[in-house]
Amino acid sequence: MKFSILVNEGPYQHQASDSAYQFAKAALESGHEVQRVFFYHDGVNNGTNLTTPPQDDRHIQKRWSEMAESNKVDLVLCVAACQRRGIVDEGERDRNKKDATNVADGFRISGLGQLIEAAIESDRLVTFGD
Amino acid sequence: MSTLNIVNKSPFEKRSLDQCLSRIGSDDAVLLIEDAVVVAMAGTRYESDLKSAAAAKKLYVLTPDVEARGLADKPVVEGFTQVDYKGFVALVTEHDRVHSWL
Numbered sequence: 001m002k003f004s005i006l007v008n009e010g011p012y013q014h015q016a017s018d019s020a021y022q023f024a025k026a027a028l029e030s031g032h033e034v035q036r037v038f039f040y041h042d043g044v045n046n047g048t049n050l051t052t053p054p055q056d057d058r059h060i061q062k063r064w065s066e067m068a069e070s071n072k073v074d075l076v077l078c079v080a081a082c083q084r085r086g087i088v089d090e091g092e093r094d095r096n097k098k099d100a101t102n103v104a105d106g107f108r109i110s111g112l113g114q115l116i117e118a119a120i121e122s123d124r125l126v127t128f129g130d
Numbered sequence: 131m132s133t134l135n136i137v138n139k140s141p142f143e144k145r146s147l148d149q150c151l152s153r154i155g156s157d158d159a160v161l162l163i164e165d166a167v168v169v170a171m172a173g174t175r176y177e178s179d180l181k182s183a184a185a186a187k188k189l190y191v192l193t194p195d196v197e198a199r200g201l202a203d204k205p206v207v208e209g210f211t212q213v214d215y216k217g218f219v220a221l222v223t224e225h226d227r228v229h230s231w232l
Contacts, residue, residue: 001223008232015164015195019138022194026215032223124222126136127230 004118008129010045011060020128049104068106134225138164159188184209
């Protein structure tokens with residue numbers, strides 16, 4: 001079955017991104033496809049490569065990036081939520097005249113249309129939030 | 131058409147479980163995750179409500195979240211089925227729709 005996941009909360013603040021990751025991992029291990037994870041609201045903070053948690057803590061951003069690389073999971077950050085929170089890729093850097101980028105490997109910035117598309121194309125959309 | 135309803139807040143904090151149980155259909159299921167798992171423990175004032183809900187509907191609780199809260203050795207309300215994350219995935223596939231009561 002084809003799954004997509006919506007994450008509405010940031011890492012280390014709420015359990016939502018941990019629950020979403022554990023769900024996605026179990027879905028892949030059960031032989032399902034995870035088409036897309038859409039990060040909305042504070043959820044976009046999952047996708048910054050400036051994250052440096054203590055070594056004995058889980059690295060939430062890296063965990064997602066590794067999942068994207070080994071399982072072809074499409075990690076999409078909402079553009080409007082990113083602009084508010086300072087999550088920047090090359091395109092946004094140039095457009096908004098910033099001097100840095102911080103979107104982590106495997107993540108990309110796009111719009112809400114990607115969430116609607118995921119809901120249409122996937123068999124199930126599972127939401128994790130506050 | 132059945133729906134899997136996911137509740138993630140304790141009823142001692144938010145009313146989402148009450149709202150969920152009073153609105154869902156008889157062939158729908160409820161899965162408690164995150165802080166909602168505390169109410170699956172026997173002995174709270176919600177026990178009788180949940181027992182009557184369990185008579186008509188399927189009730190599940192996510193074991194890793196029970197364990198994370200130090201409640202693994204506590205008895206669970208009669209009628210609850212414990213699932214791990216793979217069980218959570220299976221429940222999502224077995225129901226036509228999923229709704230998170232956020």
